[in-house]
Amino acid sequence: MKASLLCHFLFFFCLPIPGCSKKTGIHAVNHPPSAIIRSDLVNINPFTYHFEVDATDQEFDPLTYTWDFGDGTVKPGSAAETYAYDEGRTYIIKVKVSDGKSNPIEVSDTINTQVVTVTADHNATYQEIEGFGGFGLQREGWSPGPFTSAGFVNTLINDLGLTILRLNIPSNFEVENDNDDPFVTDLTQFNINNNTAGHDDKLADHIEYLKDMKAAGLQKVIASVWTPPIWMKYNNKVGNGTTGQNSAPPYTTNPNAGTNQLRTDMYDEFAEYCVAYIKTIKQLTGIDIYALSIQNEPRFSQFYTSCVYNGEALRDVLKVVGKRFEDENISTKLFVPEDVGWFDGIKSLVDPVMADADARKYVDMLAVHGYATDGVNPGSTDAKTWDNMYNWGAPYNIPLWMTETSGYENTMDGAIALSRAMYIALHYGNVSAWLFWSLSTTQLDAYSLMSAAGEKSKRYFVSKNFYRYVRPGARRFKITSDDEHLLPLAFNNTNDQSSALIFINDASTGKAFRLTGTGIASSYTAVVTSNSENCKETGEVNSAEAVLIPGEAVLTLYRKN
Numbered sequence: 001m002k003a004s005l006l007c008h009f010l011f012f013f014c015l016p017i018p019g020c021s022k023k024t025g026i027h028a029v030n031h032p033p034s035a036i037i038r039s040d041l042v043n044i045n046p047f048t049y050h051f052e053v054d055a056t057d058q059e060f061d062p063l064t065y066t067w068d069f070g071d072g073t074v075k076p077g078s079a080a081e082t083y084a085y086d087e088g089r090t091y092i093i094k095v096k097v098s099d100g101k102s103n104p105i106e107v108s109d110t111i112n113t114q115v116v117t118v119t120a121d122h123n124a125t126y127q128e129i130e131g132f133g134g135f136g137l138q139r140e141g142w143s144p145g146p147f148t149s150a151g152f153v154n155t156l157i158n159d160l161g162l163t164i165l166r167l168n169i170p171s172n173f174e175v176e177n178d179n180d181d182p183f184v185t186d187l188t189q190f191n192i193n194n195n196t197a198g199h200d201d202k203l204a205d206h207i208e209y210l211k212d213m214k215a216a217g218l219q220k221v222i223a224s225v226w227t228p229p230i231w232m233k234y235n236n237k238v239g240n241g242t243t244g245q246n247s248a249p250p251y252t253t254n255p256n257a258g259t260n261q262l263r264t265d266m267y268d269e270f271a272e273y274c275v276a277y278i279k280t281i282k283q284l285t286g287i288d289i290y291a292l293s294i295q296n297e298p299r300f301s302q303f304y305t306s307c308v309y310n311g312e313a314l315r316d317v318l319k320v321v322g323k324r325f326e327d328e329n330i331s332t333k334l335f336v337p338e339d340v341g342w343f344d345g346i347k348s349l350v351d352p353v354m355a356d357a358d359a360r361k362y363v364d365m366l367a368v369h370g371y372a373t374d375g376v377n378p379g380s381t382d383a384k385t386w387d388n389m390y391n392w393g394a395p396y397n398i399p400l401w402m403t404e405t406s407g408y409e410n411t412m413d414g415a416i417a418l419s420r421a422m423y424i425a426l427h428y429g430n431v432s433a434w435l436f437w438s439l440s441t442t443q444l445d446a447y448s449l450m451s452a453a454g455e456k457s458k459r460y461f462v463s464k465n466f467y468r469y470v471r472p473g474a475r476r477f478k479i480t481s482d483d484e485h486l487l488p489l490a491f492n493n494t495n496d497q498s499s500a501l502i503f504i505n506d507a508s509t510g511k512a513f514r515l516t517g518t519g520i521a522s523s524y525t526a527v528v529t530s531n532s533e534n535c536k537e538t539g540e541v542n543s544a545e546a547v548l549i550p551g552e553a554v555l556t557l558y559r560k561n
Helices: 003-011 150-160 204-216 264-285 311-327 343-354 383-396 412-427 458-467
Strands: 034-043 047-056 064-068 074-077 080-085 090-098 105-112 115-128 131-135 164-169 220-225 291-293 333-340 365-369 400-404 433-441 448-451 475-481 486-493 498-505 511-517 523-529 536-542 547-549 553-560
Touching: 034 090, 034 105, 047 064, 047 090, 047 105, 115 486, 131 458, 150 204, 150 458, 164 204, 164 264, 164 433, 204 264, 220 264, 264 291, 264 311, 311 333, 311 343, 333 343, 333 400, 343 383, 365 383, 383 400, 383 412, 412 433, 412 458, 412 486, 412 498, 412 553, 433 458, 448 458, 458 523, 458 553, 498 511, 547 553
Parallel strands: 115 511, 131 164, 131 433, 164 220, 220 291, 291 333, 333 365, 365 400, 400 433, 433 448
Antiparallel strands: 034 047, 047 080, 064 074, 064 090, 090 105, 115 475, 475 486, 486 498, 498 553, 511 547, 523 536, 523 553
16 A cells, blocks of 8 residues: 555544655644753842753743742743742742643652751860871872972962872882891982882982972871882782782781782881981971871782781881881881771771780871772771771870872762761761872872862862861861751861861752851851852851852851951
8 A cells, every 4th residue: 555545544543654744634743841840049038949940842842831939929930940938948849841732741849948057066076187188299100290380389288278298108219228237227328319110200209399398388298108119028029910900818927929018027127218218308308207107008919019918917017117216216107007998907907006005106196098998989988987997096095097088070979979078087087187099190080189280170179178278286076967968067276266167068959057056156258169169268157147058069167366
């Protein structure tokens, strides 16, 4: 049957088929529009919401909108409307969307104009903050550089507000033993200027950067051992000897030529190596290394710079290094174990150290990395885990630090996830220091806050909400919220007579809150990072009035007397 005859036949049955034209009298099926609604609190006093409907129509028909604002007002409008409400109520907003052909569809949202109560108690105090910071140079140590510049240093110190810089001891710092006596140190035999095959960077790459940072006002430099010199290790390699394999093998007391561990007969040589680094940095830059980690992530055997310990081995090396620092009158503090946030793994390293009084006296800080078990993805977000880790050192007045994390996407969602991780560590873990993994990389990625060219991530700006306004010496005090999506932190600093209140709103819409309790200043400068703002000062807020925080945002209220 020809198509025209088939169309004519089916006309009487009202069945549309491909190839039939409007001339046959058959009408194509019309599809109703589809729509979603978004709501955002944009102002208070009075409460003002902005609504947007995202609607589409398959036939591209023009759409009309009829709004029911939930307070008895029903009227036609556009796809975007702004409306003011009374405080302290819940409203259901409905929108009918019509293409003029199908039955209208209806979408709705529920909003409330409740004011969240935030209560402060400045008499209940917790940890003192030593600083916020991160690791690294302007470009990666294995890159050709440049590793420092005036703009980069100024950004870190005067914009971000960094107060702690973390660096590694280059693996080729002592390519060969300086001499046969670990108690006689010849600093002229340590490598500063030469690249070495199989090693990433050299100490000279750090020196100008450290000088520049010191001149700009950097307060603390900490260092981590990535690997002991390879001639001190059983396998004579910077890592595990593979080209791409990572693992967490058990420590062995029966090592062989392939074992990625520090030789037990080299503990004194290793202590000398640590002393030589501290003295060399002081000699070349004038900087006293504030604290040293004797091994980064000691349970992991990586294809790159790494070395494996268990808790007993870490304890024994710590005692040798601590005693050597004591004998040399070196003030550099020591921190362990710098392992990732798998509780049982860290605990296996910490327990032998803390159970030994001779080792424990050399522990100035316990430090952990904010990663999951794999050592790559963000982890340690469990409040109880942080509380337990803090309590390892609390009976001995040993603070807890978080010295490395990364892996958060360069989106507002990623930035909020990072800020939540900071909140949990500061609130439940009482951490005294927080450091991001890489401050800068050649190309901005999930593991850096900014690029070498100066491109800043959203993670940079939420970090700035903490780094710039919570200065060393600040003490955290109690502050609570009656909304689970509004996470508050509060700090007072008697050193510079400043105070900072930080709020994280992880909900998609804005919230209003009112401050009450003790320790609250009469007014603050508001600084917000949100989808549309990057750590921007938005003016003064009066503490007696309700305060607005946008959806998915970090707000710092700052005051300096």
